[in-house]
Amino acid sequence: MWTLARKLLLHDRARFAVAIAGVSVSVMLVLVQVGLFYGFMDTASAIIDASSADLWVGKRGNDSFEFATPFDERAFYKIASVPGVAHTDRVLMNFAQCKLPDGGDLGVQVVGVETTPGQPRLLAPWNVIDGDPARLAEPGAISVDASELAKLKFDRVGHVTEISGVRAEVVVATRGIRSFTTSPIVFTDLRTARSFLPQLGDEPVTYVLVRVAPGAELAAVKARIDALPHLAAYTTAEMSQRTRTYWSQRTGVGAGFFTTAVLGVIVGFVVVGQILYSGTLQYLREYGTLKAMGAKNSAVIRVILSQAMISAVLGFAVGAPLAILARAGMKGANLNVALFPALYAVTAAITVAMCAFAAVLSIVKVLRLDPASVFKG
């Protein structure tokens, strides 16, 4: 059956090429669109995922990681004294205006973290490619991602600027620390961050990161912190998922990407369906002859399904590398297309299902084919 299916497909090479092109484009669209979505989501939760905290504590009612309401530092001490808490770090986060070399301003997302030299912290800039992270403890020292330097019109580590009118010097450059909001992320020491964000009042804190003591039960510690007034604790995984859900659902970005992916599947479905159907029509007399001579419907259906599977496999084999090429091309535009094994596996399954469903019309045609029709002219 495979031989017949393959030869019938390859007999009209132009039509076969169109079928494979249709499936390939479909596969590429699904991979790139879903990959872009996950890339954006990875970006949205990158800071959370990079932390080594067990719990993130913020003000109750916060929906968004970026737009969280700060709270008074006294709550930090309450959290630190909860039984089972081994270590706590403060994080301050908000938006400020950064002075550009040409005199303009650009909004940046300030992330203030604790930077005690020589002491490992629960959150710090990662993927450092230039500069000395130890210098972040110095007043006014900031870390900027290399991909944002052009947007900020900074030419190098060592560039001096102002954030909210306060002197700031780029002492560290990183790679891959980007914000979903498109505002460049500026990592700095907590004290420097407070000087950049005077509008938040005295000693504000946005999050407290918690490491649970060895032997302490995470859920119990979380419940104890949740019992504190106005505070809510989330595991790092929960916090990451909340952020992804917020950006995915509140902004409609998820629906947008998945709609395009679904359109890709529909395009592939229509192209493969049309190709298989026209091929079935072309060979209807031959299929009828085989049925007349005793071939069961199942035998003919296997030929058509084999054609669908060949289209699926070859379409995926071409489409997946195209998606990898597209990812490489988009990297230059600072777009992160997250392609991972599970996405490939699910897309392959979708492709097989798409091609199988596309064969349904052809299968119905063959099922209804009256073998006596071979005698009719």
Add this chain to the structure above:
Amino acid sequence: MPIAFAVNETFPATGAAPTAVARLVGVAKTYGTGDAAVAALAGATLDIHAGEVTLIEGPSGSGKTTLISILGLLLTPTAGEVWLEGKNVAGLGERALPGLRARNFGFVFQGFNLFPALSALENVAIAIRMKTPGARDADAQARRLLDHVGLASRAHHLPADLSGGQKQRVAIARALGGDPPILIGDEPTAALDTRTALSVMELLRDLATTARRAVVVVTHDPRLERFADRVVRVEDGRIDAITTARPSAPASPRSPQ
């Protein structure tokens, strides 16, 4: 090669020859209902004998195609009996028919109906595989059949590279796949020039004589009568006459009309 059927003991007695492999008894077919009903065949009775070439002649619309379609189990008769493998199979459902067709019939058509993408060998082998799923020696069988029809040297040619006569020989080889006792041809020579047509008929005649197959051929061409044992004339849905074309042909009953 020939398949023996103990039909004589189990078929109803109509004076059939002992080698009858199929029998139509009082077969009728009506298309449509009520005022729109059209009787394509009315009360046709016909025995098909192993080793015989039976020509079916008649004008267009006379019921020839309906007759061979019912014989080949491709159409269900409105009335009458179709005897095959010792039993009346006229009322069998669609599930049972493919197996019966696969065991008993091979078909040859005017338009050949060969897959253009497949070589001669593959066209024959695929039919064998579809008739007998799991056939391990389909290619070897196909080679033998092509050799039998004189096309061994063209086994790997595509239909487009074969002449009309060669295509029809491939179609005959395909029809012989699975070793069916009955070959049905629907104007198998109509698309061929005279010389090729005669050589194809010689092949069919030889298959009947040497392999004891029953060969049933619908034709408009009276020149083919010299290859036939019997000529069945169909007019207005009735078997008008059955004549013995060759002295050696066995006697056959006439349709009771």
